[in-house]
Amino acid sequence: MALFHNKVFAIIVALPAEARPFIRKFGLQKVNGSKPASYRSESVWLIISGVGRKNAALAGASLLEYGEPLALCNVGICGSRDKRWEIGSTIYVNKIRNSLTGETYYPDPLARHNFPEAGLVTHDEPQGRSSINRWPDLPLVDMEASYICKEIQSFIPPHRWHFLKVVSDYLQDEKLTANGVERLMKEPCEEISFFIENLCHVIESEAQFTEMSAGKLERFSAMLHLTITQKRHLKRLCLHRISTGDKNLKILDLFTSLECTEKAQRNKIFEQICDAVLQ
Numbered sequence: 001m002a003l004f005h006n007k008v009f010a011i012i013v014a015l016p017a018e019a020r021p022f023i024r025k026f027g028l029q030k031v032n033g034s035k036p037a038s039y040r041s042e043s044v045w046l047i048i049s050g051v052g053r054k055n056a057a058l059a060g061a062s063l064l065e066y067g068e069p070l071a072l073c074n075v076g077i078c079g080s081r082d083k084r085w086e087i088g089s090t091i092y093v094n095k096i097r098n099s100l101t102g103e104t105y106y107p108d109p110l111a112r113h114n115f116p117e118a119g120l121v122t123h124d125e126p127q128g129r130s131s132i133n134r135w136p137d138l139p140l141v142d143m144e145a146s147y148i149c150k151e152i153q154s155f156i157p158p159h160r161w162h163f164l165k166v167v168s169d170y171l172q173d174e175k176l177t178a179n180g181v182e183r184l185m186k187e188p189c190e191e192i193s194f195f196i197e198n199l200c201h202v203i204e205s206e207a208q209f210t211e212m213s214a215g216k217l218e219r220f221s222a223m224l225h226l227t228i229t230q231k232r233h234l235k236r237l238c239l240h241r242i243s244t245g246d247k248n249l250k251i252l253d254l255f256t257s258l259e260c261t262e263k264a265q266r267n268k269i270f271e272q273i274c275d276a277v278l279q
Helices: 016-026 053-066 145-152 178-207 211-224 228-243 250-255 263-278
Strands: 009-013 038-040 044-048 071-080 090-098 117-122 140-142 161-169
Touching: 009 016, 009 053, 009 178, 016 044, 016 071, 016 178, 044 053, 053 145, 071 145, 071 178, 090 145, 090 178, 117 145, 140 161, 145 161, 161 178, 211 228, 211 250, 211 263, 228 263, 250 263
Parallel strands: 009 044, 009 071, 071 161, 090 117, 117 140
Antiparallel strands: 038 044, 071 140, 090 161
């Protein structure tokens, strides 16, 4: 993975066992004397925070030690109140809430992915099956994510936050060994690493999102009266398109003569455009 503008891609994990598969995958070397413990290559910086609020906050704040990172991915195991996901499933977290303060964060990724999505609650204490669940729409549980968000929100934009959690248990008070955690992370490490590498291409595409491309997308969105959600989705797809070589989004020129007067017609045209951009 190439270095981009002298910035690194940061990964935060809580446990050494979660870190080991990524250390091997990216060929990272230990940074002697670093606190919290960290491993680096030219383009990837992995921090092992430790468990809980103080450790997570310290890890988030430490990202400024070497300048603002290109993006952040928080990876690790989590509990789930929902058994629809098998143990070992990787979930993309799209909503994060702090159980004590109620503070809520919304990662807003530009990169496309194939992970199932769900919300997560960060607690200060380990949760069991009998723990009170005040947020049934947020089935995942961890002890770090919201504290990381709180620390990084001032210097990393939400579209460059990525929280990928691997389901380790169903809150049944089962304790995993370090070896068990490492085995559990082995397969997810491959798909998460692929996501990170693709994400770096998308971020590079974002930098190449020229004034011409931005203007074209803006005019196109106005012409079709796209909703904010549709416009955001189309921008994600266009960034992917740019990463394939269509830097000026010439694909959109095929649709400039279309006129849209009704909502149903707009939605149909929008689907056609999305399909074309992805080809």
